Amino acid sequence: MKRLNRKDLLDLETASAGEIGLILDQAAAFREVASRPVKKVPALRGKTVINLFFEPSTRTATSFHLAAQRLSADVLDIKVADSSVKKGETLLDTVATFEAMDLSVLIMRTSHAGSPALVAAHSKASIVNAGDGMHEHPTQGLLDLFTLKNKYGRIDGLTVAIVGDVLHSRVARSDTWGLLKLGAKVRLCGPPTMCPADMVGLWPGAPVTVTHDLRQALEGVDAVQMLRLQLERQQRFLFPSTREYSQHYALTSEKLAYAKPGALVMHPGPMNRGLEISSGVADGPQSAITTQVANGVAVRMAVLYLLAGVEAEG
């Protein structure tokens, strides 16, 4: 596969293994760019990229911004507080305004699942979903796959545990879709309120299992992704106390010992140290957490380049 045959990146659910493989290969070339004294290539010179964020985000917005800059695109960050959406303009009108200024790529973060898809259907620009509600966060999924592939040389045949508030996590969904497409097995783990047994119904027939026991989830896995515990969920009675949650679901060195020796520890950030992950593990030799951040820039460069920098066939 030489190019993505799509205008937008909205999810990994509809991405093919070939498309994901192409993005990961391309990301490897961009990771090398990051090691140069001048970390910038002219591939998107003259193109305009807009970061439209309706939810607060530091790392994803920064990562996309850096990725666009390192491709020499002109990049604008628009936070919702500054935008006309606050003045009552509809989302589609806002995007039409951007488009009138020759927008190439619109990166969107919103709390409403499906709104990037709505915009994509009405816009000639490429739309990249940077997280929409509880739906997907495809570039996070891709960077997790890239991190795993760099460590193991493959994804096929790996077993990966995803632990925490799986039900409300767009990261967990994108990770799971991506891992399954590339031939990995997935174990989802969390308290029943956050990881109900019937979640497997989202992936009928696929090698996905649900457990509420962290030890069972970790037994013999190649890697574990620890999700961030969103503390506001406690107000909705999804877990009784942070202390109890921690006792059952925090990744500590003792718990990590159940995984394969050297198993990779991932976390999409930002971390609640001592809550879902102990500092010993987060800063330990098996942690890939800062590598994930570095890989995020390379993967986002690959996505922007493949969507906006490569000519369509014909």
Place this chain on the structure above:
Amino acid sequence: MAERLKTVLLQAADIDRALTRMAHEILERNEGGQVALVGIKTRGELLAKRLAVKIAGIDGKGAAPAVGGLDVTFYRDDSALRSKPAAASELPFSVEGRTVVLVDDVLYTGRTVRAALTALLDYGRAAKVQLAVLMDRGLRELPIRADFVGKNVPTSSRERVKVRLSEADGEDSVAIFDGPEGA
């Protein structure tokens, strides 16, 4: 495929002889200087590796020059040709203050070399940059010339020059085909 073989320009022994001569010329030009060979991916890199072995053999002191591989896809100005995925570049040495010999298989419009020069600058300031090509087919669109040439053959833009190297293609040959580039 509309393309049709016209002439085989170089066979394995010719390619080897040309590279030996180029290795001598590179040494002669850069006497005492430590050159680094940077091949433009994919076949330029293979040629750079072969040249390094030859230079080490001739030099007597036995130290092979440093070899790197440069992918220039992100730097191309002809975006239609940017339609294939880029490979990662590997320059396992600093170019700062060094003499760098860029190596490619065919010199044609000069646009690839222009892109390679821009890419190389992003790694640091080389003291000198020279250009070695196995085959110069003319038809330049930019003010670029090679310092070391295996073979000069004037061609037409309706022809296609194909370099095959055993490491990538199973055999060594340079041949001209009918049919324009990219057809």
